[in-house]
Amino acid sequence: MQSSACPPGNVTKRNGRNVASVKDNKQLDAEEAQHLGEHPLSPPADEFDVIVVGAGWAGLYAIYELRRRGHSVYGFEAGAGVGGAWYHNRYPGARCDVESLEYSFSFDEGLQQEWHWTETYARQPEIRAYMNHVANRFELRRSIQLNTFVKSAVWDEEADRWTVTASTGDVVRARYVLLGVGGLSTILKPQIPGYDSFAGQIYFTANWPSEPVDFTGKRVGVIGTGSSGVQSIPVIAETAKHLTVFQRTPNYVMPSASAPMDPDYEAEWKAHYAEKRAFARHQSSNGINQPVIQRKTMDTPPEERERIYQELWDRGGLWILRSFSDILTDPEANKQAGAFVERKIADIVKDPKTAQLLTPKGYYFATKRLCTGTGYYETFNRDNVSLVDVGRDTGGIHRIEPGGIVTDEGLTELDIIVFATGFDAVTGSFTAIDIHGVGGRTLKDHWKDGAKTYLGMFAAGFPNLFLIGAPGNPGSVGNAVVALEMNIEWIAQLLDKVRAEGARRLEAEPAAEESWSEHVSELGWKTLYPTNPNSWYVGANVPGKKRQFLPYVGGFSRYDKEISEVAARGYEGISID
Ligand code: NA7
Numbered sequence: 001m002q003s004s005a006c007p008p009g010n011v012t013k014r015n016g017r018n019v020a021s022v023k024d025n026k027q028l029d030a031e032e033a034q035h036l037g038e039h040p041l042s043p044p045a046d047e048f049d050v051i052v053v054g055a056g057w058a059g060l061y062a063i064y065e066l067r068r069r070g071h072s073v074y075g076f077e078a079g080a081g082v083g084g085a086w087y088h089n090r091y092p093g094a095r096c097d098v099e100s101l102e103y104s105f106s107f108d109e110g111l112q113q114e115w116h117w118t119e120t121y122a123r124q125p126e127i128r129a130y131m132n133h134v135a136n137r138f139e140l141r142r143s144i145q146l147n148t149f150v151k152s153a154v155w156d157e158e159a160d161r162w163t164v165t166a167s168t169g170d171v172v173r174a175r176y177v178l179l180g181v182g183g184l185s186t187i188l189k190p191q192i193p194g195y196d197s198f199a200g201q202i203y204f205t206a207n208w209p210s211e212p213v214d215f216t217g218k219r220v221g222v223i224g225t226g227s228s229g230v231q232s233i234p235v236i237a238e239t240a241k242h243l244t245v246f247q248r249t250p251n252y253v254m255p256s257a258s259a260p261m262d263p264d265y266e267a268e269w270k271a272h273y274a275e276k277r278a279f280a281r282h283q284s285s286n287g288i289n290q291p292v293i294q295r296k297t298m299d300t301p302p303e304e305r306e307r308i309y310q311e312l313w314d315r316g317g318l319w320i321l322r323s324f325s326d327i328l329t330d331p332e333a334n335k336q337a338g339a340f341v342e343r344k345i346a347d348i349v350k351d352p353k354t355a356q357l358l359t360p361k362g363y364y365f366a367t368k369r370l371c372t373g374t375g376y377y378e379t380f381n382r383d384n385v386s387l388v389d390v391g392r393d394t395g396g397i398h399r400i401e402p403g404g405i406v407t408d409e410g411l412t413e414l415d416i417i418v419f420a421t422g423f424d425a426v427t428g429s430f431t432a433i434d435i436h437g438v439g440g441r442t443l444k445d446h447w448k449d450g451a452k453t454y455l456g457m458f459a460a461g462f463p464n465l466f467l468i469g470a471p472g473n474p475g476s477v478g479n480a481v482v483a484l485e486m487n488i489e490w491i492a493q494l495l496d497k498v499r500a501e502g503a504r505r506l507e508a509e510p511a512a513e514e515s516w517s518e519h520v521s522e523l524g525w526k527t528l529y530p531t532n533p534n535s536w537y538v539g540a541n542v543p544g545k546k547r548q549f550l551p552y553v554g555g556f557s558r559y560d561k562e563i564s565e566v567a568a569r570g571y572e573g574i575s576i577d
Helices: 025-033 059-069 108-114 126-136 227-239 263-271 273-282 302-315 331-348 352-358 478-503 510-525 555-566
Strands: 010-012 018-021 047-053 075-076 149-156 159-166 173-177 201-204 219-223 240-246 253-255 372-373 385-389 399-401 404-407 410-413 416-419 433-437 463-467 506-508 575-577
Touching: 025 126, 047 059, 047 149, 047 159, 059 075, 059 126, 059 478, 108 273, 126 399, 173 478, 219 227, 219 372, 227 240, 227 372, 240 404, 253 302, 263 273, 263 433, 273 478, 273 555, 302 331, 352 385, 478 555, 478 575, 506 510
Parallel strands: 047 075, 047 173, 149 433, 173 463, 201 416, 219 240, 219 416, 240 385, 253 372
Antiparallel strands: 010 018, 149 159, 159 173, 399 404, 404 410, 506 575
C-alpha cells in the first residue's frame, strides 16, 4: 500500500509546486489497462466471507473496510474497469452536483489530504481518476473480478450461505453478500417503435464510449432533459450542425457555477476535514457542509427573499435548497422559489415560446431531482438548437424511422440520437439480479407491491444480504458517498459483533422492515416530494413500476442518529442466530 507521502495519480511537481493533471477517458482507459493484470480472472477460492457486487463507490469502500477487518472478500464488477456510474457515464459535460471536496471518501486522512481536485465541482473524468487512484492506493484491484455480471444469488438455508452465480459461469459461496450495485446504474431504454430501424448512430449517456463522439456537421437529437441531458446538451450544441432536444418534462436547472479550485479554499478544507466530515454525517440534512436553515420563506420580506434566492443562484449548484427551511414542505414557500427560477428562464431564453416550453409546470420546485447545468438555458438561444415538446399531453415520440424521430411536429431528420433517458432508479439494479432468499422467494417478488427495507440496508427474508443505496436510504437526496460510508461502517461493526458471538445468520425482522418503510413513507409525506407523480424518486419513468416515494428524506443527521440508536440497542429489529 502506498504511504500517504506518495503523490496521488493526478499530482505532479512543477517548479516545486504540486500541479494536478486532468486526464480524459481515453488516457484513463490506457492508465487503467496498466493495472488490468492485478484483477483476478476467476475467483481464487470457492468460498468467501463476503461477496461484494459492484466496484463503484460502495464496492470499493466495502472491499477496503471488510478486508481491513479480516474478512475474506471477493468482488464482481460488470464493467471493464472500476468506478461504477462514473466509469460508464462518460457523456460530454458529465459533472457531479456535489462539491468535489465533499464528494469523496472520508475514511483515510492521507487520501483526502493528498488528492487535489482541480474544480469545485468535478467533471466525470476527474472522479473516475480519483476512483482509480483509490483502487490502486489500497490495492483493491486484487479483490475485483471485472467484466462479470452477477446473475443470481441463492440463499442456502441449510448452510446459511449464499451461492452466487456470475455471467462468466463462476459459482462461489459466501456467508454474506453486499450489493453495491448503485441506484442509478440500470439503464432505461424506452420502448420507442422503430428504434432498430434508425440508420444513424445511437448513444446512451449512461453508456458512453471512450472515444470522443464527433458531432461536427451532424444533426443530433437528444431525448431527455434530466441531469444527463441538461449537462450534455450545451456541449453537444457547440459542435453539432443542428441539435434538437426532445423534452417530455421541463426541469428546474440551476447554474453549476463550477470554478477552478481556489488553493486557499482547498487548504481551509484540508485543515478542517475532520470537522467538515463530521458535520456532513451528524449534523447536515443532505450530507453536505451546508448550514441547516431555520428562516421561513413567508416570514421574510419579498425583497430580502429575492436577495437570498439571487445569492444562492449565483453560488450555484444545489445551494438554493438552503434558502429557507420550508422550501420543500410549504406549498406557498415552494412556489416562491419556483417562481424565482421561472423568472430566470424568462430572462435568459429569448424566444418566448421556447422559454414557456422550458418552464416547469404542474409540480412543486425540486420535487423532481434538481438539475445543475452550465449554460443550459442559454443554449436555447443558439440558432442551431431547437426544442420539441414530447410531453405527456402531446403524442410523445411517435416512432423512430431510419431518417430520424417522428413527433406531432412531423419528422426531425437526424444523424445521431442521444438517449439521456435515465435509469430504473433505486430498485432496478437490485432486482436485475435473480436473488432468492428464504423459501426461494425472490427479491423482485418481495418488492412487487412496493419496495421495502429495514434501515435502507436489509430486506426481510434475505438473511446476510446487505443493500447499499437501496430504498429507504438518504443517499439519493444528498451526498451519496456520505450515506454509503455510514452504511458500510455500520454493517462492518455489525459483522464484528456477529463474528465475536459466533453467529452465522442475521436477518431483518418483517415487523422492523414494515415499520421502517412506514417511517420512510411518513417522512416523505411531510414534504412535497411525493406529490410529484412524475420523477424517478417515485419510479414514474419506468412503465409498470409501482409508484412509491423511495428515498429517506428525514435528513442525514436524523438517519445517522436512527441507525446509531438501533446499533446501541443491540441491533434492534435484526435477529442474529
Ligand atoms: P433522469 O433524471 O431520469 O432523466 C431522464 C429524462 O429522459 C427525463 O427528462 C425523462 O422525461 C426523459 N425520458 C425518459 N423516457 C422518455 C421517453 N420515452 N420519451 C421522452 N423522454 C423520455 O435521468 P438522468 O440520467 O438525466 O439523471 C439521473 C440522475 O443522475 C440525476 O437525477 C442525478 O441524481 C444524477 P420525464 O422527466 O420522465 O418526463
